[in-house]
Amino acid sequence: MAETSLDGGDRAPVVMGGEPGSYARSVLTERHPALISRVRDAHPYTPAQRGRLDLLLEEITSGKVQPLRPEAHDRAVWESWGMDERTGVPWTALPFLWAESYFYRRLLGAVGYFAPGPWQGVDPFEPSKTSELRSSDADEEMQALDTVALLPSEERDRALLLSALWGNRADLGFALSERGGAPESAHGAPGQRGAPGGAGEGLVADESGRLWELLGDAERVCFVADNAARELLPDLALIDLLLTSRRVGSVVLHVKPHPYFVSDATMADVLAALRRLREAGGEAAACGGRLREAMRDGSLAVRAHPFSCAPLPYSAMPEDLEADFAASSLTVLKGDLNYRRLVGDRWWDPATPFAEAVGGFPSPVAALRTVKSDTVTGLDPVVAAELEAGGIGWRTSGRCAVVQVAG
Structure with a gap:
């Protein structure tokens, strides 16, 4: 695809990291330091690992961007993604998407995730993921599948779609920004139309x-x-529905090749979720069993492309990933980060048509997104005006959501 950089161009301006009072600046100056402290306590890291985390904290709070070490396995690819030109630049002076992505790469480097040794491949975010997966909230949501299975087909479909949509609030990174700790229940009862009522809340594009x-x-x-x-x-419950009742021939599930953005899903997380479903009993266990068999027979495939952890929009995707999406009848993108990458993480007027912001995606594309950052497109002009009149906070509260389609 044509666009290869986050910078410049004649489209809406890119979201930068330094605007005073902005969501982007709060992530770089507040969330990331808090995350380093949280990661530092997650595992019994060695003095050397803790020292590297302390140096990273000093760099992001009072210093300038430093390059990856010469021996880093992915130094060349990060050079192609603009690392050299951004070395020595204050973190808040960078495009937000690039700075956020590079921070997570540096965090993994600090704890030795990529280096040979006993800590290689140890997910620094795993304790938080496991705690959430084993929580009573997760128990209740899996038990709710028993009720959903008894609904008429249209109600069942709607319930599972909304459950996946509002489940995007169950984001460990987002929880760091929520006053008082973890966000409230992600999506409530099956079939719920939106988050609790009020101005600037709910499904604002459907x-x-x-x-x-x-x-x-x-x-x-x-x-x-x-x-x-x-x-x-x-x-996974929605994917099971697509395979069993919507007569979708096959699903390709794209996850991250390594930990990223606190709670982003990897293959290890897929396997952990499948085990959790199968242990739950009832319809959840049946769902987990069907998905396991779908993986065995190939109707559900899992892929982890390196570009999934790139600091670039989907308009800059490599040819092999573009071909994978182009071979699909539809691509469904979940979550806030995927949405930002889809529309370029820019300051679009929220009434800009979604298809215009997406550009030339290689297949029809749908976004299921709880709105948790500044980039928003595709809203009815009246709805957009009403939301904007209430202040910019609606973009980052996690109380609005969109289901949008282009192509």
Whole structure:
């Protein structure tokens, strides 16, 4: 695809990290330091690991961007993604998407995730993911599948779609920004239309009718996951629905190749979620069993492309990933980060048509997103005006959501 950088161009301006009072600045100056402290306590890290975390904390709070070490296995690819030109620049002077992505790469480097040795491949976020996956909230949501299974087909479909949509609030990174700790229940009772009522809350763009039309004819669907644990459980339930009752021939589930953005899903997280479903009993266990067999027979495939952890929009995706999406009848993108990458993480007027912001995605594409950052498109102009009149906070509260389709 044509666009290769987050910078410049004649489209809406890119979200930068330094605007005073902005969500982006709060992430870089508040969430990331808090996350380093949380990761420092997650495992019994060695003095050397803790020292590297302390140096990273000093760098992001009072210093400038430093490059990866010369021996880093992925130094060349990060150079191609603009690392050299951004070395020595204050973190808050960078495009937000790039700075946020690079921070997580540096965090993994600090704890030795990529280096040979006993800590290689140890997910620094695993304790939080496991705690959430084993929580009573997760128990209740899996038990709710017993009730959902008894609903008429249209109500069942709607319930599972909304469960996946609002499940995006179960985001461990988002919880760091929530006053008082973890966010409230992610999506409430099955079939709930939106978050609790009030101004600037709920499903503010709903093209689910078009989504179901596309799914009804789909031979192959790509489903790009966002978060692990409690969010991944309803995602898997929705995928099970697509395979069993919507006559979708196959699903390709895209996850991250390594830990990323606190709670993003990896293959290990998929396996953990499947085990959790199968242990739960009832309809949850049946769902987990069906998905396990779907993986065994190939109707559910899991992929982890390196570009899933790139600091770039989907308009800059490599040819092999573009071909994978192009071979699908529909690509479904979950979550806030995927949405930002889809529309370029820019300051669009929220009434800008979603298809215009998406550009030339290689397949029809649908976004299931709880709104948790500044980039928003595709709203009815009246709805957009009403939301904007209430202040910009609606973009980052996690109380609004969209189901949008292009193509």
